[in-house]
Amino acid sequence: VPVTPTLLYLDNITVSFDGFRALNALSLAIDHAEMRAIIGPNGAGKTTMMDVITGKTQPNEGTALFEGTHDLTALDETAIAELGIGRKFQTPTIFEMHTVEDNLLLALKNRRGPLATLLSRGVNQDMVRIDALLERVRLTAQRHRRAGELSHGQKQWLEIGMLLAQEPKLLLIDEPAAGMTDQETADTADLLRDIARSKAVIVVEHDMTFVRDLGVKVTCLHEGSVLAEGSLDAVSANERVVEVYLGR
Numbered sequence: 001v002p003v004t005p006t007l008l009y010l011d012n013i014t015v016s017f018d019g020f021r022a023l024n025a026l027s028l029a030i031d032h033a034e035m036r037a038i039i040g041p042n043g044a045g046k047t048t049m050m051d052v053i054t055g056k057t058q059p060n061e062g063t064a065l066f067e068g069t070h071d072l073t074a075l076d077e078t079a080i081a082e083l084g085i086g087r088k089f090q091t092p093t094i095f096e097m098h099t100v101e102d103n104l105l106l107a108l109k110n111r112r113g114p115l116a117t118l119l120s121r122g123v124n125q126d127m128v129r130i131d132a133l134l135e136r137v138r139l140t141a142q143r144h145r146r147a148g149e150l151s152h153g154q155k156q157w158l159e160i161g162m163l164l165a166q167e168p169k170l171l172l173i174d175e176p177a178a179g180m181t182d183q184e185t186a187d188t189a190d191l192l193r194d195i196a197r198s199k200a201v202i203v204v205e206h207d208m209t210f211v212r213d214l215g216v217k218v219t220c221l222h223e224g225s226v227l228a229e230g231s232l233d234a235v236s237a238n239e240r241v242v243e244v245y246l247g248r
């Protein structure tokens with residue numbers, strides 16, 4: 001049981017590229033099992049923020065605390081992944097020639113490492129976990145199909161399943177609904193809400209219909225800092241947010 005509700009705390013993060021501030025004193029707190037939608041125009045700093053959280057980019061200033069004790073700015077990408085921070089990019093990195101089940105098996109083994117895999121009681125336990133993962137990402141009926149044959153939406157879900165196999169505490173997801181049909185988009189919102197009952201999720205998203213469907217707190221970034229935060233209704237009614245979006 002967490003002592004504090006805050007899982008991730010970004011405090012005053014600044015990232016400069018040749019003097020240009022991609023992030024400018026950005027502060028943000030994400031609670032355990034909170035889903036947060038991050039919006040903002042192109043260039044607002046959304047990707048750079050994700051890069052800082054995952055250790056891909058080192059901030060020039062500021063701290064990034066995970067679980068109150070781990071300073072992410074002092075860790076590399078591997079160490080951060082091992083702490084339980086998973087990231088999904090837009091292009092899925094699944095193995096198209098393998099079945100859905102094998103993709104999930106590979107992700108499970110990857111989580112445990114070779115020695116633990118050798119010593120574990122193995123196959124039966126894996127299958128129980130895979131049953132649960134398939135259920136969770138709505139791919140039970142696709143279990144034995146090759147990943148390459150899945151629809152665009154299903155491929156995204158498989159990758160989310162592979163990330164879940166790593167048992168992250170925080171999932172970062174970049175535009176999960178991009179390119180999906182309306183039905184897949186609605187199912188993805190459902191799936192993410194389901195995941196966020198036990199894990200924190202940060203979703204970067206441009207599709208406001210999808211953000212509305214998620215029904216979570218929204219943070220709007222602009223020029224590397226937080227412009228507005230709150231419900232989607234409150235944020236989209238914010239004068240400065242309206243200006244920023246209309247101005248482009």
Ligand code: ADP
Pocket residue numbers: 017021022040041042043044045046047048049
């Ligand atoms: P978003 O994801 O919200 O579109 P980014 O975080 O990608 O915004 O970019 C924020 C700003 O930082 C942009 O102006 C972008 O051009 C700049 N930027 C991002 N990465 C780099 C980099 N590696 N070198 C120089 N400028 C960068």
